[in-house]
Amino acid sequence: MLHHISFGVSNIERAAAFYDAALAPLGYVRVWEDLRPGEMDQAVGYGIAGGGDKLALKFCPEGQRPPGPGFHLALAAPNRQAIINFHEVAIQHGGTDNGSPGLRPHYGPHYFAAFVIDLDGHHIEAVFNSPE
Numbered sequence: 001m002l003h004h005i006s007f008g009v010s011n012i013e014r015a016a017a018f019y020d021a022a023l024a025p026l027g028y029v030r031v032w033e034d035l036r037p038g039e040m041d042q043a044v045g046y047g048i049a050g051g052g053d054k055l056a057l058k059f060c061p062e063g064q065r066p067p068g069p070g071f072h073l074a075l076a077a078p079n080r081q082a083i084i085n086f087h088e089v090a091i092q093h094g095g096t097d098n099g100s101p102g103l104r105p106h107y108g109p110h111y112f113a114a115f116v117i118d119l120d121g122h123h124i125e126a127v128f129n130s131p132e
Contacts, residue, residue, distance in 0.1 A: 003054075004047075004054050004055065004056055005054070005055055005073060006043075006055075006056040006057070006058050007055070007057055007058070007066070007118075007120070007122050008059075008060035008065075008120070009058065009059060009060065009119075009120045010060065010120055011059075011061075012035065012042045012043070012044065012057060012059040013035070013037075014094075014119060015057050015119060015120065016030065016033070016035075016044045016057060017093065018090070018093045018094060018095065018119050019044070019055070019057065021090070021092070021093045022086055022089050022093060022095065022116070022118075022124075023046055023055075023075070023086075024089070025077075025082045025083075025085035025086045025089060026075055026076070026078070026083075026086055026126055027048065028046050028047060028048065028055075028075070029046065029047070029048075029049050030044055030045070030046055031045050031046060031047045031048075031049070031050075031051060031052065031053050032044070032053060033045070040059065040061075041058075041059070042058075042059040043056055043057060043058045043059065044057045045057075055073070055075075065121070066120060066121040066122045066123070071123065072115070072122075072123035072124065072125055073122065073123070073124050073125065074113075074125040074126075074127050075124065075125065075127070076127065077126045077127060077128040078128070079128055079132060080101070080112045080128050080132055082128070083112060083113065083114045083126045083128055084101045084114070086114060086116075087100060087101050087114035087116060087126070090118075090124070095116040095117060095119065095124075097116060098116055098117050099113070099114060099115030099125075101113070101114040102114075110128075110129055110130055110131050110132075111129045112127070112128045112129070112132075113125055113126060114126050
């Protein structure tokens with residue numbers, strides 16, 4: 001259903017460094033960039049190598065606010081270890097823990113997830129929902 005989603009970020013270089021690190025364990029990479037230091041309208045896109053972007057970061061230095069309560073972005077992970085690595089790396093790169101890696105049986109018997117808040121306040125989840 002979704003083609004991609006975009007987040008406004010207050011510092012594109014800092015946000016790109018965070019997402020480069022945090023998304024790598026999930027198998028996502030920077031698939032394009034339009035970085036021009038000091039200029040407006042900068043952006044970076046992430047997805048599967050060789051494909052298009054599914055997440056874009058847009059430089060919005062003025063008035064950037066994350067979506068309100070109830071919104072978060074859930075990213076598919078290839079396995080449980082990738083989620084553990086995602087959470088660890090995201091925290092190491094300045095993210096805030098919002099739910100450590102583990103089973104969430106209230107979502108289903110195999111629902112394994114971790115939650116972080118990025119440097120601009122966006123809520124991110126990594127999830128694997130299959131028996132391992």
